[in-house]
Amino acid sequence: MSGFSRAFSAALVLVSIVGCAKSRDTSPLASPPAKAYVAATSVGPAYAVAPTGALSRTLYKADSGLGYTVEIREAIVPPRRALAATSLQGGVVVESLTGSGIAAPAGARSAQSPAVSSFAAGAPLALNNASARPAELRLFVFAPSAASK
Numbered sequence: 001m002s003g004f005s006r007a008f009s010a011a012l013v014l015v016s017i018v019g020c021a022k023s024r025d026t027s028p029l030a031s032p033p034a035k036a037y038v039a040a041t042s043v044g045p046a047y048a049v050a051p052t053g054a055l056s057r058t059l060y061k062a063d064s065g066l067g068y069t070v071e072i073r074e075a076i077v078p079p080r081r082a083l084a085a086t087s088l089q090g091g092v093v094v095e096s097l098t099g100s101g102i103a104a105p106a107g108a109r110s111a112q113s114p115a116v117s118s119f120a121a122g123a124p125l126a127l128n129n130a131s132a133r134p135a136e137l138r139l140f141v142f143a144p145s146a147a148s149k
Contacts, residue, residue: 047076052083054127063145071141077101077129091141092119101135102128134136 050056055076063069068090077083077099092102094117103117104126121124121143129135 007031015133023127045056047074050086052086052127053078053081054083067145069141069143069145071139072144073139073141075127075137075139077127077135079129079132079134082128083126085126087122088119088139088141088143089121090141091121092125092142093117093140094119094125095138095140097136097138099133099135100129100131101140102130103137104128 045057045059047055047057055078056073058071058073060072061069074097092103096103096115103119127135127137
């Protein structure tokens with residue numbers, strides 16, 4: 001190692017030591033996220049056991065301002081179960097999210113599991129799952145609002 005290299009290395013080490021000794025950053029830690037951010041990123045409400053035997057939760061419910069309400073629900077149908085029929089207050093669009101769940105009019109047998117099905121208001125709706133895995137369904141319910149009744 002030449003004399004210049006040694007001198008340069010020594011100067012570099014000296015500058016690093018002095019620089020680190022003088023730069024003591026004592027700024028506070030970042031504040032926690034705002035409540036609105038935490039609420040917006042939550043996974044939604046917990047599931048509850050519905051009277052039909054499915055696990056169910058309401059993700060969204062609002063009055064459209066046009067005479068009807070919109071409600072978005074999710075249901076988990078246990079494996080190898082046919083659940084009791086229930087009548088919802090409005091028209092329903094059912095989307096199959098996972099598994100082999102079937103939404104059908106009460107008493108009907110269906111061999112197919114369409115990705116999306118629709119049902120008239122007040123029609124008894126049965127949820128069936130013949131597979132060994134739970135089936136998750138999303139229900140979009142369009143019902144007359146209380147103000148328009």
